[in-house]
Amino acid sequence: MREVLIKILLAPLLLLQGLYVRRITPKLPEPSGERSGVSGNGPHMRLLVLGDSAAAGVGVPEQAQALTGQLVANLAQDYRVSWKLLAQSGLDTAQVMARVESTATEPFDAVLVSVGVNDVTGGLSAQDWAIAMHRLLDLLLWKYGARHVLLAPVPPMHLFPALPQPLRWYLGRRAKQFNLALAQLARSRMDCRLQQSNLSVRDGMLAADGFHPGASVYTQWADDSAATLRSFFTDPVSLGGRVVAAPPAA
Template identity: 45%
Template sequence: MTYRLAAIGLAPVLFAQAAYTRRVTPRLPEPPGPRQGSAGAGRPLRLLIAGDSAAAGVGAATQAAALSGRLVSGLAHHFCVSWQLMARTGVAIADLVQQLDAAPRQAFDVAVLSVGVNDVTGGTSARRWLQLQSQLVELLTMEFEVRHLLLACIPPMQYFPALPHPLGWYLGKRSAHLNQLSLDGVQRNPRCEFVDPGYVPEGRFIASDGFHPAPDAYAWWAQHLSWRIVDRWC
């Protein structure tokens, strides 16, 4: 692919920019707040939210303002939601497979996954990405009985303010490539849905570190997911 060929010549610049970005980018904490609970009234819905720092809510002040809190709040208007958050900063897809494989088995109706940014920055190959994504889907649908699996797309990383050019351009190309592979795979599984929240990670949608979602982004993302879940389950 063209961007891969360009990256070979740009390798010294990309490595230098990546090292500099890691050094100067502020490290925001995961927000405090509950990571499991129940809310709402009506038809029961068992919800799992899992993945990386975005799933964990980095960029928000509390879990109530993060993805989990916003999503549960929206779904509680339609369901009695029993929910659990299994997410932490730095998780790549291999880590998520390992974490879920080691977790106690329980049943969920819906699972929302946010993973991939750390695979883009960490250099996970396309072949490895597809292999692990297949394992992840099988694990959740077979071992955790998930009937509706929503896979969040990797954000267009070329827009991240924390990433200088050409590093942002290169990571944006890699994220788009992994997203296309995910979309192609998900379309063959009726239990899976590939979800693009539809916002650009800049301005009011990006946190102070220039890398993570801001509260407005979590609200937008959660509303988009809520519509998808309600449409399928109501």
């Protein structure tokens, strides 16, 4: 009820501010560079990075500076990493699922998922997003046999300088609700884990648009993710033998 009341009272202003932000915020390109490859030596790890603009690396010019490039470089110190990046700016969770469904079936040991910002800005409720994420996780298990899924939390949108008040407060509030729903989902399943990070978004650490990560944020994100992925492979947790026999309903 409170959420509905807030939307009713602030709707005209939030709409105007949203349109204003879309008009003045520079649209940064996705970084150049390879989106698949094999790196390193050691035990074999098959890794997929999946999601939206942050997963795609928007905010830096080269994939080597982005999440995937830095994550693979970190893991390649100890593993032979066969990796793939499947991400695109502007995708919400339903669109990410559609992209997964359209790809060829292949095995991945681990999948890092970064999605949710476009669902926050698109008006989807946290409850409906959690349902969509549950379906995405089932799809990843069925399509790729993903043994481990690492879920990136929705970033702290209340700290994004590109967003004026009260839009920043409102989207930040929704992002926190989404993360509470994501944490509950992660606790209810054995095949995923919510990444625990305190990513810095201080002045100068975001990209020029004031919305996407800069190289130093990607470094911290990649380091935290690499540590969690290593824990999966050095101290594996049983997935309980769960098998999905058919793709989940959309």
